[in-house]
Amino acid sequence: MNEKYKVAGYLRLSQEDGDKDVSDSIVSQKNIIDTKVKELGNDFYIVDYYIDDGYTGLNTDRPNFQRMIKDVENGTINCIITKDLSRLSRNSFEANYYIELYFLERNIRYISVLDNVDTGTKNANNDMIQFKTLINDWYSKDISRKIKSSVWARKEKGMYMSSIAPYGYRKNKEDKHKLEVCKPEARIVKRIFQEYDNGKTLVDIVKKLQEDKIPSPNNNNNNGEIRYKWRTETVRRMLSNRVYLGHTQYGKRINLSYKSKKVKYIPQEEWKIAYNTHEAIIDEELFSRVQSKRNINKAIRRKKYEWELNGLVKCKECGEKMTLKVKYKDSSSNEIKSKKIYCLNGVKRHQGKCCIKGSKGISEDDVNEIIYQNLKNMVGKIVDGNKIKELIIKQNDESKQSGIRNQKEILNKELQKTEDEIKTLYTDYRNGLLDEDDYKQFYGEIANKKNRIKKEIEIIEKQEESTPVLNEDKLKSVVNEIKNMKGIRKDIVSDIIYNIEIDNNNNVFINYKYNIFNMV
Template sequence: MSKEYNIGIYIRLSMADEDTGYGSKAESDSIGNQRMLINRFLDNHLELSHCQRSEFADDGYTGTNFHRPQFTQMMEKVKRGEINLICVKDFSRFSRDYIETGNYLECTFPFMGVRFISINDGYDSDDYKGTTGGLEVVMRSIIYAAYSKDLSVKTTSAKIQMMKQGKYVGGYAPYGYVLHPTIRNKLAVDPEAADVIRRIFREALEGSNTSQIARSLNDDGIPTPGQYFKSKHPDKKKFSNMSEKISWETVMVYNILKNLVYTGTLVSRKMKSCGVGSKKRVVNEPIIVEGTHEAIISKEDFELAQKVIRGGGRNPTRKQHDYPLKGLVRCGNCKRAMTRRKNKAGIRYFQCIHSVNNGNTDCPVGRSFPEMDIEKVVFHALTQFLALAQKEAIQNREVGDLRKSAIKECADKIRTLQKQNEQHKASKLRLYEKYAAGSITKEAYIQQKAAADVKIAENDGAIQRSHERMKELDSETACSDEKLDAVCEQYADCKALTYELTHAFISAVYIYDLDNIEIVWKFKDFLTTSEGEAK
């Protein structure tokens, strides 16, 4: 009887392979044609034609890593046993990372009992049971990985060339513009948002500073760029977590007033990657092309508006200092980062300035929270956290030692009982030899044999119970958190609050008031009474 399969059809199309009419890839690489090819293959195989199918399609995701939503969803179903066969068009659709592909084919899928079929590569894992896919599979994967890197370089080069030609290569248009409906890689003015851009520049030219402009936009209920995008594209993930409350900030106004795109100029490639596959980006000499699209603001008005920007720009030579609470302190109301400032006396303090231009806010606008006071609260909470974590670590080690000791006792008992059973079986054999030789009567033989069988049965029961106990002990989740234990050991002797200490343990510090400070930990919260809250 053939095995019943639940089939996962996996389809992928990267941005470099797009086939929406502008790409150069063959039609067979489109989502629709991958689907048709796979379903036709399954329909033509009697063993698979009747099986239940689920489709997972990642449209616009690279194959060089596995950070893909539909792939992740498919693997979750594999882990739950809901899918036991995965079918793809070819290895490159599954992944272009030959090392990870090999790991899935040789370790993950065999362990989970999942059959894997790559149609165009003629690969079926059922043909390689007990072995790997061989050199052919490895070579194909290496070629796909090399092709992916080469494609990445060529795609980047093509985009740079397009930037130099004044073509827009971004995925979304900047605020004030939309992607041109008929001309690809060109921006067109969005009338509704463009009116807001003109208003901001007009108010700047009338002498208003960025704070005053932000306040007037909030008073008139003008949606922020993020909220405007969200209203126009509700199906997109970008800005999906943004608050519904309108709150223009000075930095938003500043960025608009500094953006040359509103003069019809494209500024591209201000940052560049350090290499194929690298996530690190460094500052790059930008590509600037004028007159690429319709301007919203004249160059003359743009230059005049720069005068309202405090200091004419930011100081690129200013040194960055890492202080203990850097990047952690947030407003308890709006959840956004608080600003660190210094008064004339040299005392550092934190303020929520995000809602300073919004008259309808619950944020503590204008209130100052001394850095020293917050640091005292945080350091006190950290010392408590460390003490409790270390105490639990000791308890966990003791529990772990007891568990190991119990497992060893079970193993020792099993070995002893197995040795006894061997002795009882040898005794039975000697009894039979005596009976066969006529040294003992049949009644004596039967009686002594029955006694030996009872002891063997008792030992077998005890062995079974010991095995079950060992299995139970093995299945228990480890009490200790190795990562937490390592961090606690590293900072056990800290006498003062440091940047490294706070960022090792804390995700955020929310300020509601000086007597109401919430600390969000990176690990299990050991502080009782008020979970994660130090008062």
């Protein structure tokens, strides 16, 4: 009995194909697929058409492509037909992955009509898949280069290419690449420059704008609701924007690759400028004075806060280092509002990191007090000379240091987590949840972390061979240092503590380098 094929007809048309002949249209693609199904006979029937109209072929972030993949996973379809290979993908890496690995492992027959590719049969054209997908990839690269050259040429002529006009301007109705002054907003721009020139701080300016109910920039995105939420960062950017002098700046960022949406931001001193492209709102003299005052204010930098436990505190849930976030009462003040310790993975969820602690923090003062009291209580129990001798004898009787064993257990757990993360990352990549650039970036980060942990384990294993112990003089010295310590001191703490762990409930765990402190 012949196998019945439940066919998915996949059709895609993107802007990069928009200037081509009608042969690439959605209707044309559908006719080609229907004709091929009829030729294949009664064992093939169309289950559904999956149409992505207006989506690039450089990645698989397409709604109907993803719907098709879900139907592959749940068994709704077992055959995919496209007009040609470029409809499936113009990214050679992704096309080869799906055709030669993903579809193959799930017994999905793939047919590209015009390329005469059919993975259900043996033919020479199947051996040409990698070459043909590479040609499609080259085509996309060439199109991307031509578009970039065209856009860059327009910017050099002073044409404004951004989708939204800067605050104080609007786009000319007849020429969307030309800016014209929006008088109500221009008055606010002048006011901001003049107030800063007169000595007001960014915080003062923002506060007064909100009090006066001045609509904030980009109110077009608020469904008609007028917002008055000004931010100091918005005002700071306005004060340095040369667009208000009548010039157009460009070259602020570049795409890392035609396959990726990621961009690289260029230092301001390397930006390009097209001069006198539109009417100025601010004169050169006022702009120059404001820049001088901004530079003076930049020079008055806030003293960096020194975290005594930096590098010692780790999250007990995910093993990642924890970081201290210091908040000040306002941007121009050195008065601290709060100091909290957070898990790095918990606060970097937007980068694909994850930890059950999330953004739950703990006060630095609370952690310092716990460590400080723990050390003081420990010293209080061993200040007696006889107790010190007793601990030294007991320590020397220990065949292995449990403290080092604990360190090794912690690192082995971290190592296992990184290996699990790599497996999960690869699964997400194979399932199309990550693009190639993100996969490489995240894999590199996790691989570096894995290598670092392995090196730490090697160091600890060497320490096991020569178990660290404290002699009587060294222990007396440590006890005296802690006894006389006023507040947390990193040089003392790091000398005897391996690390400090904080769990999801903000319980604090101290792991000492020397087992003798666990005997107290």
